[in-house]
Amino acid sequence: MATPTDIARKPIDFRHRVAAYVSLTKPRIIELLLITTLPTMLLAARGIPSVWLLLGTLVGGAMSAASANVFNCYIDRDIDRLMRRTKNRPLVTGEVTEREALVFAWVLGIGSTAVLWFVGNPLTAALSVAAILLYVVLYTLILKRRTDQNIIWGGIAGCMPVLIGWAAVTNTVTWEPLILFLVIFLWTPAHYWPLSVKYKDDYDNADVPMLSVTMGEGSVALQSVIYAWATVVGSLLLIPVAPMGWIYTAAAVLAGVWFILEAHRLYFHVVKNDGEAKPMRVFHLSITYLTIVFLAVGIDPLVYLPLI
The missing domain is CATH 1.10.357.140 (UbiA prenyltransferase)
Known part of the structure; x- marks a missing residue:
């Protein structure tokens, strides 16, 4: 060879x-x-x-x-x-x-x-x-x-x-970018850990201690729920601080609900052990979620519609 x-x-x-x-x-x-x-x-x-x-x-x-x-x-x-x-x-x-x-x-x-x-x-x-x-x-x-x-x-x-x-x-670096920093920080585990389930054997073979290897799919599903909630809550902090208008608020709330529901769905199927758990669905959705939120971050100041 x-x-x-x-x-x-x-x-x-x-x-x-x-x-x-x-x-x-x-x-x-x-x-x-x-x-x-x-x-x-x-x-x-x-x-x-x-x-x-x-x-x-x-x-x-x-x-x-x-x-x-x-x-x-x-x-x-x-x-x-x-x-x-x-x-x-x-x-x-x-x-x-x-x-x-x-x-x-x-x-x-x-x-x-x-x-x-x-x-x-x-x-x-x-x-x-x-x-x-x-x-x-x-x-x-x-x-x-x-x-x-x-x-x-x-x-x-x-x-x-x-x-x-x-x-x-x-x-400068002010509170607005720090909040966005926090959003991505909290989003990353909910995004990447579901992917690690798909490649669990790879990581195990290479002796890389990903959560899917050390704790299993159940822990990944639970942590995905926790971090999805934390991400969405973090995204809402930008509304009063920036401040943001209706476009960002609607996008953050609606996309956030979608993200959280999918994370809960993954956890439900993993706990039930019915073979319907789809970690990659959460992985791909998390990318869509972050894209929607940041599109709203960019559009909101261009077409600002104040909440009050």
């Missing part, structure tokens, strides 16, 4: 090499992070910021997230070989060498810092560096292989884009 080194020696055409580098950045994760950044900037400006600032922050933020993801792929290359869902990542197959991945990660990280400093301010750049360090050091190096609470505290890195977006516009 060919080893990664053998594969690396085979010529790879330009298109496949570019695709391999893009794959290392985990573009789907970046897309989700940008969905939270743009609306936060609109809220911070109470309108539309300059196109230069908007595009520069999004590009810099995408580069920052890409850098963290490539570092993550480099560090986790040993366990990626053991899991079905990650065994085809470029560092495992040899499409990208370890040295190339490290250089790519550093270039993206340094480039993102420069872009965010130039188009934004030093605070924005500093928050971006903090986000990279949180994901690479706190989550990947320290927590991921040691505790089933890894996704909670490691998920802090995924909350940073709202602080970055707000700081780019205002050069």
Whole structure:
């Protein structure tokens, strides 16, 4: 059987090499992070910021997230070989060498810092560096292989884009972005733990202590209910603080009820053990929920309809 080194020696055409580098950045994760950044900037400006600032922050933020993801792929290359869902990542197959991945990660990280400093301010750049360090050091190096609470505290890195977006516009961090930070922080376990059920055997085989491995599906379902409730309650805090109008309020309440009901449905079927539990339904719905909430965050200040 060919080893990664053998594969690396085979010529790879330009298109496949570019695709391999893009794959290392985990573009789907970046897309989700940008969905939270743009609306936060609109809220911070109470309108539309300059196109230069908007595009520069999004590009810099995408580069920052890409850098963290490539570092993550480099560090986790040993366990990626053991899991079905990650065994085809470029560092495992040899499409990208370890040295190339490290250089790519550093270039993206340094480039993102420069872009965010130039188009934004030093605070924005500093928050971006903090986000990279949180994901690479706190989550990947320290927590991921040691505790089933890894996704909670490691998920802090995924909350940073709202602080970055707000700081780019205002050069400050106030209560509004901190509440949005809290929303994403509480949302992350309810989003990711159901996914971990699907890949439980993968994590077990790689000796990664995800909650689905250490405590089982029942604990995942219960925690999903708790964190769904906490997320929705947290989202409502923005209404009096920002303040937000009818558009955000309606979206947060209606989408929140939907999110909570689906989490309860998962828990009900798991407890009943009737074979109808669908953790991936909650996983996919959680993405829709967060998208709806942040769309409302961006639209509300543009079409502000005060509650009173």
